[in-house]
Amino acid sequence: MALRFLWGVVHTPRGGASAFVLMLVIACALFAPLIAPYGYALQNLPGSNTSPNALHWLGTDEFGRDLLSRIIHGARTSLTVAVTAISISVVVGMTFGAIAGYFGGMFDRVVTAVVDLTWSFPEILIALILIAIIGTGTESIIIAISIAYLAQFTRLTRAQVMALRQETYIEATVNLGAGHFHVIFRHLLPNAITPVIVAGMLAIGDAIILEATLGFFGLGAQPPIPSWGAMMSSGTAQIFIAPWIILFPGAAIALTVISINLFGDALIDALNIRSRLRDV
Amino acid sequence: MALLTVSGLGVTIGTLSPLDDVSFEAHKGEILGLVGESGSGKSLTAMAVMGLLGRIGGRVSSGSILFDGQELVGLRDSSYRRLRGKRIALISQNPMTSLDPIVRIGAQIDQVSLLHLRLSKPAAKARSIDLMQQLRIPDAETLHRAYPHQLSGGMKQRIVIAMALAADPDLIIADEPTTALDVTIQAQIIQIMVDLVRARDLALILITHDMGVVAQACNRVVVLYAGRVAETNTTQAIFASPCHPYTASLIGCIPSRDQAEGTLLGIPGTVPGVLNYPKGCRFHPRCGDAMQVCARTVPPTTAQPTGSVACHLHEVVT
Numbered sequence: 001m002a003l004r005f006l007w008g009v010v011h012t013p014r015g016g017a018s019a020f021v022l023m024l025v026i027a028c029a030l031f032a033p034l035i036a037p038y039g040y041a042l043q044n045l046p047g048s049n050t051s052p053n054a055l056h057w058l059g060t061d062e063f064g065r066d067l068l069s070r071i072i073h074g075a076r077t078s079l080t081v082a083v084t085a086i087s088i089s090v091v092v093g094m095t096f097g098a099i100a101g102y103f104g105g106m107f108d109r110v111v112t113a114v115v116d117l118t119w120s121f122p123e124i125l126i127a128l129i130l131i132a133i134i135g136t137g138t139e140s141i142i143i144a145i146s147i148a149y150l151a152q153f154t155r156l157t158r159a160q161v162m163a164l165r166q167e168t169y170i171e172a173t174v175n176l177g178a179g180h181f182h183v184i185f186r187h188l189l190p191n192a193i194t195p196v197i198v199a200g201m202l203a204i205g206d207a208i209i210l211e212a213t214l215g216f217f218g219l220g221a222q223p224p225i226p227s228w229g230a231m232m233s234s235g236t237a238q239i240f241i242a243p244w245i246i247l248f249p250g251a252a253i254a255l256t257v258i259s260i261n262l263f264g265d266a267l268i269d270a271l272n273i274r275s276r277l278r279d280v
Numbered sequence: 281m282a283l284l285t286v287s288g289l290g291v292t293i294g295t296l297s298p299l300d301d302v303s304f305e306a307h308k309g310e311i312l313g314l315v316g317e318s319g320s321g322k323s324l325t326a327m328a329v330m331g332l333l334g335r336i337g338g339r340v341s342s343g344s345i346l347f348d349g350q351e352l353v354g355l356r357d358s359s360y361r362r363l364r365g366k367r368i369a370l371i372s373q374n375p376m377t378s379l380d381p382i383v384r385i386g387a388q389i390d391q392v393s394l395l396h397l398r399l400s401k402p403a404a405k406a407r408s409i410d411l412m413q414q415l416r417i418p419d420a421e422t423l424h425r426a427y428p429h430q431l432s433g434g435m436k437q438r439i440v441i442a443m444a445l446a447a448d449p450d451l452i453i454a455d456e457p458t459t460a461l462d463v464t465i466q467a468q469i470i471q472i473m474v475d476l477v478r479a480r481d482l483a484l485i486l487i488t489h490d491m492g493v494v495a496q497a498c499n500r501v502v503v504l505y506a507g508r509v510a511e512t513n514t515t516q517a518i519f520a521s522p523c524h525p526y527t528a529s530l531i532g533c534i535p536s537r538d539q540a541e542g543t544l545l546g547i548p549g550t551v552p553g554v555l556n557y558p559k560g561c562r563f564h565p566r567c568g569d570a571m572q573v574c575a576r577t578v579p580p581t582t583a584q585p586t587g588s589v590a591c592h593l594h595e596v597v598t
Contacts, residue, residue, distance in 0.1 A: 168377035175330060175372065176392050176443060177365030186391070187380050 008270060015266035021259040028075040036069035041224040049242040059244040061234065067245065070226040071252050077227040078256070081138065081220070082207035085145035090200040092146070093153025098184050098192070100154070101161030111158070115151040123148040123210055128219075136219045144214075145207050156199055160192035160276070167191075195276045198267050205260035212253050228253050283308050283483045284329070284451055288343035291321075291328055293336060298554040299324050299507045301343070303581075306451060306483045311474065313498035313515070314487045315530070319551045320504040322487045323373075326453045329485075330370050331360040348450065366396040369444035371454040375437035375461070379428040385439050386424030392446035411442045415472055434465035441472065445480075453485045458493065470497050491534050495519060500587075503527050506552055506562040513587030523589040526563045561592065569593060 009015040028035055044064030052059040058067035100111040118126060123145075130144040164170060165188065173183055208228075214220045215229025223230065228249040235246030268274050282305035291299035299321045306312045314322045327333050329345055331352060345352040347368065352360075364370075372378050379388060389408040393399050399407065405424065412420035415438045428436060437457060444452055454473065458466035474497050477484045486497060494501055494515060501518045503511045503526065511524040522528040529547045549566040552558060558565055564574035573592050581590045 168372060168374055169380045171335070172370075172372050172378040172440070172443075173380070175332070175364060175370040177361050177363070177396060177447075178391070179361060182391070182395070187383070190382055191380070 005270070009263075009266050012266055012270075014262050015270075018259040018262035018266065021255060022263060025075050025079065025256050025259070028072045029079040030076075032073045032076045036066075036072040038066040038069040040065065040070050040073040040226050042066070042069075049238060049245075051242070052244060058248045059242065061231070061242070061245050062238055067231075067248055070231060071228070071249055074226040074228045074231060074249065074252065075256075077138070077215075077221050077225060078208050078211055078253075081142055081145065081211045081227075082204045085142045085211075086149060086200050086204050086207050088142070088146040089149040089203070090153050090196060093150050094157045094189065094193075094196060096150075097154040097157025097159075098161050098189055101158035102165060102180065102184055102188065108158075111154060115154050115158075118148075118151040119155070123206070124213060127210060127214060131214070131219050136222070138221050138225075141211060141214050141220045145210055148210070149203050149207065152199065152203065153196055156196055156277070157189075157192055160195065161188050164188050164191050194271060195273045198264060198271065198273065199277060201267070202261060202264040205257040205264070208253060208257055208260075282306060283348055284485075285346040286325070286329065286343070287346075289325070289328060289340065289345065290342035291324055291333060291338050292341040293333075293338035296554045297341065297507070298338075299328070302504070302507075302509050303343075304502045304509065304512060306485055308450070308483050309477060309481045310499040311477055311484045311486055311497050313494040313501040314485055314504060315489065315491070315494055315501055316504035317489060317551045319506075319553065321507040322489075322504055323455055324507075325504070326370065326455050326485070326487055329453060330364060330368060331355060331357070362396075365392055365444075365449070366447045367449050368451045368453065369447070369449040371440055371444050371452060371457050373456045373459055375433055375440050375457075378440050379436060381428055383427075384424070385426050385428060385431070389424075389439065389442050389446050392443050396447035408442065408446065411445055412438070415442055417442075433461050434469065437461060437465075437469055438472070441469075441476075445476070448480075449482070451483045451485070453487070455487045456489070457486075458488075458490075466493070467496070473497065491530060503530070506557055507554065508562060509581070509590060510563065511587065511589045511591075513584065513589075517584075517586050523584055523587075523594055524563075524591045525567050525569045525593070529568075561590075 010019045042065060044060070046064065047060055048062050048064040050056060050060045056066050056068065058071065060066055061070070096111055100108040126148040127141070127144040130147055131140055134140050134143060170183060170187055173187055211220060211227070212229030212232070215227040216233040218230065218233065220229060221227045231249040232246050235249070238245050268277065284306040287303045289299065289302040290297060302321070302325055304312065314325060316322050327336070328340055329352065333339055340353045343353070379385065386405060386408055389411065390401070390404040393404045393407050394401070409420045409424055412423065417423060417435065417438050431439065457473070458469050461469060470493055473484060476482060486493070488494060498515045501513060501515055502509055503524065505526050510526045511518070511522070513523070518527060519531060522531055532545050533547065535544055547566055552562065560576050561574040561579050564570040567574065571592060579590045579592045580595065581588050582594050584594070
C-alpha cells in the first residue's frame with residue numbers, strides 16, 4: 001500500500017521530477033567513488049582554475065582538483081550530515097513531544113518553555129553557539145544541527161499527541177487496562193508520525209543549507225574532505241578568475257534543496273496533511 | 281452475593297456534585313439497566329466504577345464501590361489498571377471511533393489477551409478468532425487482518441465487544457452500546473449481549489436511555505434522574521407498575537399502537553443541569569404529582585416489594 005502510494009506521488013510532474021533529482025543525488029552520495037571521474041583530493045597544480053572542458057566537465061579549483069568529482073563526493077558529506085542530524089532530531093523530538101503531550105504537568109511546562117525559547121533564535125545561531133562549545137568537525141555539526149531542529153519536532157509531536165489523546169480509541173485502550181507505554185508507542189506515535197516524517201523530510205533541505213553555511217565558515221567537514229559549503233567558501237577568492245568554483249556547488253545545493261521541498265510538497269498534498277502541519 | 285455493590289456513591293467535579301447517593305447492585309448472570317435522560321449521571325456512574333473520573337477532573341466524594349469483595353474507592357491507579365479489561369471491561373458509546381484506525385482489527389483484540397492473560401501471540405490470535413466467531417462475525421480469519429475502515433458500524437461494535445471479552449472479565453459496563461447503530465443492528469447487538477451474559481455468567485451493566493432496549497434485555501433497572509436514583513426494580517415491575525412519577529412518564533413516552541394519531545408524549549421541561557439542581561426532590565418542577573413537601577425535602581428511599589423508590593408519594597407515614 002505504501003509502495004503504491006509513493007508510485008502515485010512519483011507520477012505527478014512535481015513529484016516525479018523532484019524524485020528523479022533526489023535519486024540522482026542519493027546515488028552520488030552512495031556510490032561517489034564509483035561515479036566520480038577523479039579522486040576528490042587529486043591535485044594538479046598546473047591545471048588549476050581551468051574552465052569547464054571535455055576532461056573536467058565542471059572545471060577545476062585552485063588546486064586543480066576536478067570540481068565534478070568534488071561535488072559528487074560533497075553530496076555524500078551533505079546528505080550524511082543532514083540525514084543523520086535530522087533523524088536524531090526526529091527521534092529525540094518525538095520522544096520529548098510525546099511524553100510532554102501525553103503526561104502534561106511539570107515536564108510539559110519545562111519542555112514547552114525550552115522549545116519556545118529555542119524557537120525564538122534562528123537555527124544557525126543555535127548551531128554556532130553549540131559548535132563554539134563542542135568544537136568543529138563532522139560529528140560536532142551533526143550534533144549541533146540536530147539540536148537546532150529539535151524544537152520543531154518536539155512541538156509538532158506534542159501538538160499531534162495532545163489532539164490524539166482525546167480520541168475515543170485512545171480512551172478505549174486505556175479502559176481495557178493498557179499502560180502508558182503501550183498507549184504512547186503502539187497507538188499515539190503511529191497515528192502522529194505522518195506529519196512528523198514529512199516535516200522531517202522538509203527539514204533535511206534546511207539542514208543541507210545549514211550544513212553548507214557552517215561549511216562555508218569552515219566549521220564542518222575538515223579539508224580535504226569536500227563539502228558544498230566549504231567549496232563555495234574557497235571559491236570566493238577566485239570569484240572573478242574562476243566563477244565556476246563557487247557557481248556549481250551552489251547549484252548543487254539549490255537543486256537538491258528545491259527537489260526536497262518539491263517532493264515534500266507533493267507528499268503533503270497526497271497525504272492531505274497541510275492543516276495538521278500548520279497547527280504547530 | 282452481588283458482584284458489584286455501589287452504595288451511597290457521590291461524585292464531585294471541582295465544586296460541583298453531579299452525582300450523589302447512588303446505590304445499586306449488579307449480579308452475575310444478570311443484566312442491570314442504568315436508565316435516564318442525558319445528563320442524569322449514567323456515564324459518570326460508569327466512569328466512577330472504572331476509576332476514570334480523573335480524566336475529567338472528578339473524584340468520588342462519598343460512598344463505596346465494592347467489586348467482588350474489594351473496595352474500589354481510593355484504589356491506586358496501578359492496581360486499577362490490572363482490573364480494567366481483565367475483571368471489568370467498558371464498552372464505550374461510539375464503535376465508529378473506538379478502534380485505532382491504523383492498527384489491524386485482530387491486533388487490537390489480541391493486545392487485550394496479550395496484556396492480561398500473558399498469552400503467546402499465536403494463542404492470542406486463535407482466541408481472538410474464536411471470540412469473533414462466537415460473536416457471529418463472518419469470515420473471522422480474514423477480518424482478523426482487516427483495518428477498521430473496512431468494516432460496517434455493526435461489525436465494529438462486535439469487534440469492540442470482542443475486545444471487552446478478550447480477557448474474560450466478570451463485569452461488563454456497556455455505555456449506550458447501540459446508540460450509534462441502525463435499529464435493526466441494535467437488536468442484533470443487544471441479543472448478542474443477552475446471549476453472552478447467559479453463556480458466560482457475566483454481570484452486565486447496560487447504560488441506555490432507550491426503554492425498548494431495557495424491556496428487551498434487562499433483568500433489573502436503576503432509573504437515574506439528575507444524579508440520584510429515582511427508582512430501582514425488576515424490569516417486569518418497572519413496566520407493570522412504575523412507582524416513581526418519572527419512571528411512569530419515561531414509560532409513557534414509548535409510542536404504543538393504540539395511541540391517538542399524531543400525539544407523541546414527552547416529559548415537559550428538561551433535566552436540570554448540575555449548576556441548578558432544584559431543592560428537595562429534583563424531579564418536582566417537572567412532576568405532575570408534585571406536592572409542597574417535594575420542593576422542600578429530599579425524598580427518602582423506601583423499600584418496595586421487589587425494589588425501592590425515592591418519592592414522597594411512597595413515603596411510609598409513621
